[in-house]
Amino acid sequence: MARRTKAEAAATREALLDAAEAVFLERGVARTSLEQIAREAGMTRGAVYWHFKNKADLFRAMLQRVRMPFEELVEEIGDPELANKPLEAIRQACQSGFARLEQPRYRRVHAILIHHCETFAEIDPLAMQNEMAEEACGALLGYFTSAARMGHLRPDLSPEVAARLLQAILGGLFHDWLRNYEQFSLRERGTQLIEVQLHLLRAER
Amino acid sequence: MARRTKAEAAATREALLDAAEAVFLERGVARTSLEQIAREAGMTRGAVYWHFKNKADLFRAMLQRVRMPFEELVEEIGDPELANKPLEAIRQACQSGFARLEQPRYRRVHAILIHHCETFAEIDPLAMQNEMAEEACGALLGYFTSAARMGHLRPDLSPEVAARLLQAILGGLFHDWLRNYEQFSLRERGTQLIEVQLHLLRAER
DNA sequence: GGCATGACATACATATATGAATGTAAACGT
DNA sequence: ACGTTTACATTCATATATGTATGTCATGCC
Numbered sequence: 001m002a003r004r005t006k007a008e009a010a011a012t013r014e015a016l017l018d019a020a021e022a023v024f025l026e027r028g029v030a031r032t033s034l035e036q037i038a039r040e041a042g043m044t045r046g047a048v049y050w051h052f053k054n055k056a057d058l059f060r061a062m063l064q065r066v067r068m069p070f071e072e073l074v075e076e077i078g079d080p081e082l083a084n085k086p087l088e089a090i091r092q093a094c095q096s097g098f099a100r101l102e103q104p105r106y107r108r109v110h111a112i113l114i115h116h117c118e119t120f121a122e123i124d125p126l127a128m129q130n131e132m133a134e135e136a137c138g139a140l141l142g143y144f145t146s147a148a149r150m151g152h153l154r155p156d157l158s159p160e161v162a163a164r165l166l167q168a169i170l171g172g173l174f175h176d177w178l179r180n181y182e183q184f185s186l187r188e189r190g191t192q193l194i195e196v197q198l199h200l201l202r203a204e205r
Numbered sequence: 206m207a208r209r210t211k212a213e214a215a216a217t218r219e220a221l222l223d224a225a226e227a228v229f230l231e232r233g234v235a236r237t238s239l240e241q242i243a244r245e246a247g248m249t250r251g252a253v254y255w256h257f258k259n260k261a262d263l264f265r266a267m268l269q270r271v272r273m274p275f276e277e278l279v280e281e282i283g284d285p286e287l288a289n290k291p292l293e294a295i296r297q298a299c300q301s302g303f304a305r306l307e308q309p310r311y312r313r314v315h316a317i318l319i320h321h322c323e324t325f326a327e328i329d330p331l332a333m334q335n336e337m338a339e340e341a342c343g344a345l346l347g348y349f350t351s352a353a354r355m356g357h358l359r360p361d362l363s364p365e366v367a368a369r370l371l372q373a374i375l376g377g378l379f380h381d382w383l384r385n386y387e388q389f390s391l392r393e394r395g396t397q398l399i400e401v402q403l404h405l406l407r408a409e410r
Numbered sequence: 411g412g413c414a415t416g417a418c419a420t421a422c423a424t425a426t427a428t429g430a431a432t433g434t435a436a437a438c439g440t
Numbered sequence: 441a442c443g444t445t446t447a448c449a450t451t452c453a454t455a456t457a458t459g460t461a462t463g464t465c466a467t468g469c470c
Contacts, residue, residue, distance in 0.1 A: 003417045003466040012417085028323035030235030033457055046419045049459075115331055118233035118323055126320055126384050133381060161401055165374060168398065172376030176338060179331050193373065196366055200405040208436040208447045217447085238427055251449045254429075 013051045015041040017062050021108045029059065029117040056121035063128075066109045086143040087152055087198050093139075094170065094194045098187045101174070111178040137167045154203050162201050169197055218256045220246040222267050226313045234264065234322040261326035268333075271314045291348040292357055292403050298344075299375065303395045306379070316383040342372045359408050367406050374402055 004012065019040035023032045034048045034055060041047070052058040082089040100106055117125045144159035144166075153162060173193060177186045209217065224245035228237045239253045239260060246252070257263040287294040305311050322330050349364035349371075358367060378398060382391045 003415090003464090003468095005467070006416090009417060028235075028325070030233075030323050031325060035457080044419055045458090047417075050416090050418060054459080116323055118235050118321055120233070120236060130384060133384075157401070161397065164394070165398055165402060168374045168377030168381070169370060170373075170377065171380055172373030172378075175376055175380055176373070179335060179338075189369070192366065193370055196362070197370060208434085208438095208445090210437065211446090214447060240427080249449055250428090252447075255446090255448060259429080 012041070012043060012047055016043065016048060016051060016058070017065065020058055020062050021105070021112070024062075024112045025108050025116060029112065030120060034058075054121070056123050059117075059123055062109060063113070066106050084150065085152075086147040086150070087202060090140065090143050090166070091194060091198055095187075095191060097170075098190045101177075102186055107178070107181060110174075111181075114175065114178055133167065133171065136170065137163055140166055152203055154201060157201060165201075166194075166197060169193060217246070217248060217252055221248065221253060221256060221263070222270065225263055225267050226310070226317070229267075229317045229321060230313050234260075234317065235325060239263075259326070261328050264322075264328055267314060268318070271311050289355065290357075291352040291355070292407060295345065295348050295371070296399060296403055299399045300392075300396060302375075303392045306382075307391055312383070312386060315379070316386075319380065319383055338372065338376065341375065342368055345371055357408055359406060362406060370406075371399075371402060374398060 016037060020032075020037045023036050023040050027036070035045050037058070038045045038048050048058065052061060079092075082092070101110060113125050113128065117123075119125065140163040141159060144153060144162045147153045147162075148157075148159045153159065173186070173190055177184065177189075221242060225237075225242045228241050228245050232241070240250050242263070243250050243253050253263065257266060284297075287297070306315060318330050318333065322328075324330065345368040346364060349358060349367045352358045352367075353362075353364045358364065378391070378395055382389065382394075
């Protein structure tokens, strides 16, 4: 049809990204054409190519709506007491992460990135997953190291092993939940598992 | 060229499956054409369509070379003493699993299934992953239940939570390792993590 | 109020994969 | 020894996605 106002154009851009999320999640990234995305949004491919350079560019824009660095989760809590309670900091950061991932947009995009997207164009989802894993493991290692210094960690455990264990648990839990999020509540099961594991890792006094 | 003997034909079939493994792993399933697979094996698409109905059929055949039911791992060990040492049974089963996954063929195919393959045709890798996860979790739950009955499990832990924790650890570890298997040895890190975790879960006496 | 530009829709040209059809020479049964 | 079938290679027809080029009309600015 005809030209839209600036606000309307921004809205169609968002609509295209919403549509991409929906179709990518349903059919996988590789099998969805830009036309399918456009039609889902009530547009044509012309709109897609106007707002985005190509599929990879659209994909990146979709990801950028849900950036979630791990440290940010802890800063968000902002409790100054947490500096000397590293295990509690971990617990609360995980809680925040669960809550955020349960928001539909975060859940959808992460499910796409992890389960519905192969490498294509210059997009490498495995490299992104590696980055996220490295970052998470590094942060956990930091907390467990100070926990060990403060004597909060079981003395027969190294911070490295504790961090790897917890990171593996988180990763496994995420993958399982993102595969079929209806089967259980991430917040409930995640909270339970993290609490138990932290209890097991804690020094008894 | 010309017709091959039965043995040669079987060999080309295997060569095609080998080629599929290599190219799928390198480029992802969606981006690889049957021609690329054929060329990698030194054949043409004619050979592929002779041995397999289509891409999905080829893919299934590739999977069938690495079937690995979880219970089988325990039976393979075949130690009758393990009936009354369920935690030890878990440990050894995990060990066997690690060793098997480190075989190149198992590693490649599982990496493809988990990280390099979206849903396509009638192939649903997520459903397969779900099956495997369910099976593993069920088996673990059985062992932990008998461990609890025998008093080998910490009394403040339910078998369900113990099983879920261990399954999450295994899942997270597999995903991490399959993403980049050069970075660490599955057998080494896996053995370490499982041993530590089982130690944490064990009842102290 | 005229005009350039923005925000798309439409049309086209190209590339690539698939599946089927056909060709072929050697192996195998008889 | 001969015809049939096997194990492919080659060719062709079709479908589908992509990127670009062009058309169109209203909006926003001067």
